[in-house]
Amino acid sequence: MNRLSADYSHRDSDWDRLVEIFEKTDAPEGCKTEIVEGIVTVAPLPSNAHNFIADCVQRPLYSVIPDDWGICQRLGVVVPSRDSLFVPDLVVIGIEVLRAEGGYTVPAEAAALIVEITSPTNARQDRTRKADVYCHAGVPLYLLIDGWDPAGPTITLYGEPKNGVYRVLRAGRFGDPVRLPDPFGLELATDEFPGRA
Template sequence: MAVESERNWTYLLDTWRGLEVPEGWRAEIEEGQIVLVPPPGKGHNLIAGEVHDALVRCLPPEIGAYQTLGVEIVQSERVYVPDLVVVDKALLRQSDRTDADPVDAAEILLAVEITSSGNARHDRTRKLWAYAHAPVPHHLLIDRFDEHGPTVTLFSEPVNGAYRQSLRTPFGKPVALPEPFGVELATEGFPGPR
């Protein structure tokens, strides 16, 4: 990272850390800007809750699932707050980090994004690209607004900024998540677009 770019990134990250964001909103950094993301709707929250519950039941005690954790993709100067993140709890306990520090995206095990009508394209393109570049080993895209019908896609094996594997499943069919998750995610209760 060039010196000027590093200074700008440090300034943006420090500003992001100090923001007082309204309850339910999320602040993210993308393309040199801090962006506020509005609270998701009921269907989105229902899906997030069901995925969270399924993961918590199957994860070993040293791994946690979180719905409000910032993740930093240093090489592309981005901070996202995925709808759900699975990460080793030891990373959150590191004494050299403040509470406001985002976790390096390369250290998370799974990033889950659930599309809303206003962000579906962004989740399908920019966030997918960023997670592959991090690289995040598993990315689950729950796309309620897919033009071919609501789907869940599990992306895995990131290599050179692209996922080599993707498994796309329509709502209503189970999605097998590999270890360390080792669970079949039921999707028949996921609400579609409204």
């Protein structure tokens, strides 16, 4: 079943039109195209610093996840009820979901952890809209790595989604370790994260 058109009970034609625009968007190779609450957006290639941070998060995660989980970069996650299709920097998800879903996307609620690393073009969306949509989808953990926070580079771990609101489980600055709770049980070092990724 194609998740771009499934599980969307109201305004099916609106979602279908958004998906059609998304699929026909001719963005330069490597750019990230998303649907953010009904608006198709295109973001440029991430910087090397951005990719370095993604690698700093991904490597230690492999040491704690079960063999039947994977860590995906650039995997589309959909929340049709919120008119959204995002391409997070990292998604930790069960391998069986990847095998079962056809196409290029998975339902956001299947993710165990979603990681977004801000850039100048998407920082505001990652802080507000994506946090809201991931929460409403029931994503258990959302890690926001924000090198573009006006107060300085920050890391925020959101969790325990309830009634459309995430609880902030940990907030700190680059350099502060971040403890990812079970099922990860991992203390993530952030001292090598470059600012303004």
